[in-house]
Amino acid sequence: MTRPAASTTLTTAAGGEQLPPRADCVADSAGTVTFTWEGSTAGGEALVLRRRGAGTGPDGAVRLPLIERGDGRVGAVLSGSVELAEGHWDAFTGDGTAVAAGVRDLRALIDRVPETGRVTVRLPHPMADGRLAVRSWVREPHAEAGDIEVEPGAFTVAGVLHGARIGAGARVEARLGDKVRGFAVTGEAERFRCTVRYADLAEDTGDAAEGSAPVEQRLWTLWLRPAAGDASEVRISRILDDIWDRKDIYVYPAHQAAGYRAGPRYNGANDLCVQLAPLV
Structure with missing residues (x-):
């Protein structure tokens, strides 16, 4: 026009x-x-x-x-x-x-x-x-990440599930390509809490022969399954505020795990991930 x-x-x-x-x-x-x-x-x-x-x-x-x-x-x-x-x-x-x-x-x-x-x-x-x-x-549904507690070897995320409820056998799945690693979820109704252990992810990267050094950075994405057998795959993100890109704003401590420095981080879409970077 x-x-x-x-x-x-x-x-x-x-x-x-x-x-x-x-x-x-x-x-x-x-x-x-x-x-x-x-x-x-x-x-x-x-x-x-x-x-x-x-x-x-x-x-x-x-x-x-x-x-x-x-x-x-x-x-x-x-x-x-x-x-x-x-x-x-x-x-x-x-x-x-x-x-x-x-x-x-x-x-x-x-x-x-x-x-x-x-x-x-x-x-x-x-x-x-x-x-x-x-x-x-x-x-729909949506899993909103809240407080994150970081400790050597692991971090714990608490959050709120919108559009579904936490049931028996709920778990958080960390995904890297076709690899999936599950972690137990505690909570009820819409509240959930989960601890993610870095060593479990470092051991599951499949980089090369046993004993060889990690070769590249890994970024595991985090998903919530509200209950055992539930087909829902709910991305864990933090979007219910005024921050459009929190990857360089919310920075968490990283710890050594099986040849990596590991820690939680947000990507450019405000999705919660676990980053494993090779030690240099």
Whole structure:
């Protein structure tokens, strides 16, 4: 869509250079995100969210009509009822101009308690270059990681299961390719607790002949099976707050185990993992 020259959502720098719109965001606990910036709607303009890696298919873009606010600003609303597939969504104006991240009010997301078993999270955030994006998670059921206690040789994670209940024979599974290692879970109802032992994972890497040195870093992913025989596979993550990428923020002590330094960590999707790095 071509934007009429008489009305634009771009701002202008002192030297006459046009700058991308800088959108402020407010997120609520129901999954609604409201965007506002200075400008005009100008003939059907929209805020467009595009999912990275999705191409041009029907699930790759969401158009949000702009609304005049009457204070020299326009707004767009991503309603909690709008489906937004899990992934990274980049923000653009209707003509393809990237939107910059402004002030973000995410207070309603802190210590959020979902009302249903289907957990949806929409978290606006700045990219490294200042562009605005929305990180979306869709989980049903969902295992939310809480406190993590680290000790030599192991760590214990406590969490809350949304959309299912802990039953007899529940366990946490650590997975590395086709390798699976199980650890017993204690708890009841929606609460769970599990201790993961590093030595069990180091012995199961299958690097080379016995006695040889480990050759590469290993990252085991953690899943919860709510009960014995339950076909559900619930990824253990921490997404119910205002942190879109916690891998470099939540850093835990590592300990030596069978030739590795091992410890819990979050990946870029806020999923809980166990990292084993060779000693050097």
